[in-house]
Amino acid sequence: MRATYADSVRKLSLWMRRHPVVGDTTIALFLGAFDMLALTSPMGGTTTWIFIVIGGGLILPLVIRRRYPVLSAYLVLIAGVAQLLTHGDAGPTVTDARMRLADIALGISLYTLVAYVGRRAGLLYAGWLALGTGVWAAWRLEEKEWFFGVVVVVVIFAFCWALGEFIGARRAYQNEVEQRVKLLETERDQQAKIAVAEERTRIARELHDVVAHAVSVIIVQADGAAYAVRKNPDVAERAVKTIASTGREALTELRRLLGVLRNDDGDGGEERAPQPGTESLSELAEKVRKIGLPVRLEAAGKLDDLPAGVSLGVYRIVQESLTNTLKHAGPGASATVKVTRDDERVLLEITDNGTGRIAEHTPAAVPGGNGLIGMRERANVFGGTLSAGPRAQGGWRVTAVLPVQDA
Template sequence: MRRLSLWFKAHPMAGDAHIAVAIALFELPLIAAMASGWHTAILILVGIGLTAPLVIRRRNPLLSAYLVLAAGAVQLFTHGEGSDDTPDLRLRVADMALGISLYTLVAYVGRRQAALYAVGLAIGTGAWAFWRFSGMEPLIMVTFAAIIFALCWVLGEFAGARRAYHVEVERRLALLETERDHQARIAVGEERARIARELHDVVAHAVSVMVVQSEGAAYAVRTDPDMAEQAIRTVAQTGRDALTELRRLLGVLRSDAAETGRAPQPGAQSISELAERVRAVGVPVVLELTGELDDLPAGVGLGVYRIVQEALTNTIKHAGPGASAAVRVKRDGDQVELDITDRGRGAKRGLASGGNGLIGMRERAHVFGGSLEAGPLPTGGWRVHAVLPVTAA
């Protein structure tokens, strides 16, 4: 049944044709009662004029309504009171088309056009009632017609309001689909920005370690071959680790990313390995981890790791020879506090690197509702201090 209803909604002329045919079927007894002659021909023509326009009442409501009204005017002048051998033609079943047309104009066109049509109906109905009836009958017939037309108007208002509601719902659904697509594009942009920050952290750290180790190996290759060999191994291992992370990050951009295995994200538990790599470069690192860091949310753990990584990368790049670093990560209840300091000559490292590293660290802290401060120490060196709430994440 629902499928049939949807089919009629998609093909309105088919449903309207059924209405016209149904009214025509009720007209058959009247036509059969008429004797052959020109009266029968006029009866049939007027019947067709009243019912046939209903087929296009939703495709072209105004044309349909005024064709029906014109047929009603012809009926007014050609149909009269019956006699012994002819039926009464002052009122016929096909006159229902007048009310249907009024309903259609109210529902599909608007009140203004429907009101103009109603004026025509009122004039025609008054002329019909006082011309074709006598005594008290005209008042009765006018009252009866007014009730019928008022009912058609009310039904048209109801159908028009329901139709307008469905149109508004469909418009809002289309707007929601557009907004959803827009949000999807924003999400893609945010994901790409996140990947860009990840790539900056990975590449900056790995390249800094590899450059320092390569320079050290070049100096030690003749005087201390064992140290040079160790430095080259560190370069190779750092390169392999960087490639692993780069493959994971770039895999997100591939269309088949869902089918591609991804390496686990680094977290707070990986800070010890990070400190070991920095020590291998030649920068002493004092690491102090306090509190339960292994059960941090994945996002917070990754943020902690990246902030420490970027801070140590800046130490390698800008602190100068003889520098050392101290990393303290402490979880106290629902927040994680990071404090990374170094002792070196570099003071304007944020400006020297274009500030991207500091911006990235601040963004990571702000994403989780935390804060980050970075700047030179009064006694020399650099300090990065961040607080990340765990519950907000």
């Protein structure tokens, strides 16, 4: 029974997280319902329709507070200023309209900015609230009410700020845990791919040995058959049969091993896709965007007729650079990829505006230390150069030059 109740609560919580407007609308409805109870008594210093309009201005923006936190907060603040101007002094026998339950929306907005936007936005908003509170206390409160009113408002706003700090820290921790889980999954997949690549390398060596042995046998038997074809036809016939048998065995073994190499799973299924090149950069950028990293791709020059090796090298360098950005640039980062070709070379520049620590971009931070090393090696193969390092304005830059003529 307890497990069923806990599962139901968890499902409801997850559903509410996916649909934040529902929860915010519920808060606004409850707050509006209790605020409108004040209409049962005459309003002090204001009229009923002004009271209702200002209440709507304070409460309705809460519906979008998590989707558009800054816009919602400042709409509430504008309504608070309007309340300050329209809600006057309360008489001795009527409801005090200078303070109302809907004013809690100001504290909710402060909490939302601190938790979902950041301290800087929260401090700016708190400054406006402090200014408004001071004007309200000096203008609308009597001298004997001033101290108590200000203390109550400050306590409420301080509580909202503290709650925003707590929830913001919790959200940041959850986001970091999610990023680490994704990173671990990515590293696990990469380790599996590395293991597969190592196995295919071993198979390729076996393939070389098998084919080399078979060709050697065929050559020896062919030479023997050439010498014996006239003097000893029986020996020549056996040599020719050996050549045919060895060739068939080599062909069978070659097909079997190639079947393993062509299939990613090693089960003889579909062949591997052709090696990517510069024509696949747009697809690569789109894949990275779907993962969550905004990428802007800029290409100039004739990239379609690059040599296959250079084209593949360009793709792999861009791919590895974007992978490192995903791992180490931190949340909210974006990347720019520039590929330019002139008559004799291809210029690459991959930059990001990440906030990750510089040390995290070094090869030592990449499992096995092969990230930047592999990119440099790929550039050196074609007689090019590659450099990587932090930018003065923040983030990371990878630049590479690959000669076309030398390739």
